[in-house]
Amino acid sequence: MSSHTRDEVIVVGGGVIGLTTAVVLAERGRRVRVWTRDPLERTTSAVAGALWWPYRIEPIKAARGWALRSLDVYEELAGRPGETGVRLVEGVMGDTGPDETGSWTAGRLEGLRAATPEEYGGPVGLWARLPLVDMSTHLPWLRDRLGAAGGEVEERTVSALAEADAPVVVNCTGLGARELVPDASVRPVRGQLVVVENPGIHTWIVSKDAAGGIAHVFPHPGRLVLGGTSEEDAWSRSPDPAVAEAIVRRCAALRPEVAGARVLEHRVGLRPVRDAVRLEREPLPGGRVLVHNYGHGGAGVTVAWGCAEEAARLAASS
Template sequence: MTTTGRIVIVGGGVTGLTTGVALLEAGLPVHLVSAEIPGPTSVAAGAMWGPYLVEPWSKVRRWSLVSLDVFRALSGDPATGVRMVSGVEAARDAMPAPEWSTLLPDFRECTPEELPAGFQGGHRFTVPLVDMPVYLQYLLRRFQEAGGTVLRRHVSSLDEIDDGSVIVNCAGLGAGELAADKSVRPIRGQHVVVKNPGISEFFSEDTGLSPDLLCIYPHGETAVLGGTAIDGEASLQEDPVAAQAIVERCAAVEPRLVNAEVVGSRIGARPTRPEVRVEADSRLDGIPVFHNYGHGGSGVTLSWGCAEEIVQLVTAAR
């Protein structure tokens, strides 16, 4: 058992990096280990704040609010990639307000004129929109400037970690294997990036549990179009047929996208679990382990709230 006092985080996506920053800024030494930093699933995210098919609500509400406050503050700095953006979420049928609507002061029902053809209900609100490649590089810089160190290495077992007194499991889809947790499953997501034809507001469709999503996230010169949610699929290979269908779905709602130049695709596997796991555990040798995984498609939305809770758990255990 090591006595270095160092915390080792496994996982280089938005959860691992955010947790690392939070621990470092609480005065704790942190070393991050991951095969890819930043992680590909985080890079692939759209990404708009909003609790998306994630439980338990009593905790999700608290975590989401913490992140919302942080993102609002970060939106004042262009270097973070975070902006506050207004837009519409709509549905083909009547659309009840989601549970999280009470967290947004400007949330309101759309007028009929604000809805695209074929949509019967919707809501307008303002939320953080995050340009993930920019934001993840910002997080990595903030992590390293706070004294954090990184090692790009695949970890197949938490028992491999021999240079830390505390381990934090933020390994996304791999976290389930590291924790012997069979409830973790992938939900494959694909986005298409296009040159932005002048769109300034987001649009998303409430598609329920459908594997075919529809969302438009403008990020200055580019726009991220979505998407897919293929349950049980972990492949990160591009699907050209799905990419074409994504563009067509989005162009049917926003005609300016019909001839938009495609820049590329982003593919990730959302680490999904019946409930997000943020809790204390331990290895057989007594080394404390803290889990922070199972965020599904809400990793960005929950990132700062879950990181704050990990800081509290780690601090209480020291």
Template sequence: MTIDTDDVWVIGGGVIGLTSAVALAEDGHRVRVLSRDAAGGTTSAVAGGLCWPYRIHPYARAVRWSVRSFHVLAELARNPEGTGVRMVTGTMAEAPAARPEAADDDLTAWYDAVPGLRPARADELPEGCASGWRARTPLVDMPTHLRYLERRLTAAGGIVERRTVTSTGQADGVAAVVVNCSGLGARELVPDPDVHPVQGQLVIVENPGVEEWFVAAAPGASDTTYALPQPYGLVLGGTAREGDWSREPDPAVAEAIVARCARHYPELARARVLAHKVGLRPARPEVRLTAERLSGGTWWVHNYGHGGAGATVAWGCADEVVRLVREVRGAA
């Protein structure tokens, strides 16, 4: 393997890492993505893919990143088969954070970016929901989208390599800049003890005809309810369990997820189960998106801790990564 000090390493092959790598390569940098797992084996591949800020702080910055990503994803939705992105109408039910009149100035930009956001009529709400908000947002088929990002990166001259980086010192003298998109791996790599998992379990069932997305997720709740229609099936969720490291689906939890969703869509009680999935969201009190020069002399741009909003903020964060890499390379 030939690497020289003009290379920008991006550590992590999930949606945050691949999007950052695409943005950097298309900005003219020579980019190499180093990932322990293939894209299909990352947490991003398990994600439901709804574009909506969720479990991410600070919220004001997350909204700005989300607005940028919204516009990029909406453009990609012109080619859903190739990019995995579709614009889909749905309902955010009984979620206090989805009330425009209660929002402060930091949230206004997000609501302005969502086409047709409005209160749901009673006949638009699933059974058991008293209120909600209607919106048309990007819904991302994550496995297809990750493959799209890899193709786009390759077309821009980037390289994806299966390789585990276990210490910051491995980059010393062999990379101009390292962009750290290692997600939960940053806990050991940096190390950063503030990074922790928020476990999410979901069930994929044969879609009985649900065409719109539906979410009921109170802030901070460990159990959520959502149904996201994807080309490969209807994604039912879910959980958001702080500090839970288990990647094994729990049959009792899966049964409860289906039961919660079936209260809103009774036909789901009889839907054939296609798969069970568990992902560990890389949470942090605040997203870390900063640059620092480590003792070995290499500049590191950290971009991790996005919780449950990786696909939602990826393009907005990638813009900041490009800006920071330009700055540190100019200072080197």
């Protein structure tokens, strides 16, 4: 096998995990192709509200390490928000106190404090300044950065990972890994969002109501993303009007201005949840290598760069 051939990598999956992994590999000198079933704007990642915070991901200790590494990158990218889609935005993490984060942020997050009653009406909330990522800008930016490093994205439906014939294959298929690996432990947790015109809200908020319903309000350029839901093992990608009404109602209880905002769009995404992220190297016949990087739940954006660098290390010895 020539050295030229050994440099080839196929990344299967074109969401934020796949694209970020491809960027890291390409910028380390690999010849990278991304195979994606869906165009960027139709991936699960495109639906994400995309606040940096570990959510629905295990093992939490490893995830926090990946998240903090990703935070380093997002803070740098936030210097060019119009280009990268990343901004540092203040807001309230409801039902969370400063003492609940200190064990893992280790002073890494500046300005953490208890939210005031005016900022959050619940018993306890955490005021924080966190990366908020506009995926409609960030995903194309990742694709362009990959292209600048010599990589390319190809829309291609894969029915088996064996179709990828490169010396190194990286499996970033998310929920698709359920069939492609196959790995029945990967399952969907459905999230529904309502996108509305922004009536002038500049801070984000995440909370739960007394019945355990999720509410979050994320201000993105030109719009406000309202959520959400967390429905276990639900496969429907069709928005439910009754669920949408409930989302708006919960968010309006937190931010009354939301109540009359004009609805722009309804979105549904299926989070690829697993008991633990699978990030490991699997030797294949003939000296080829398969690196798995999937099962990130609702935290794909949060851990993308940390996981990408680890996946690249696993691929490096090939």
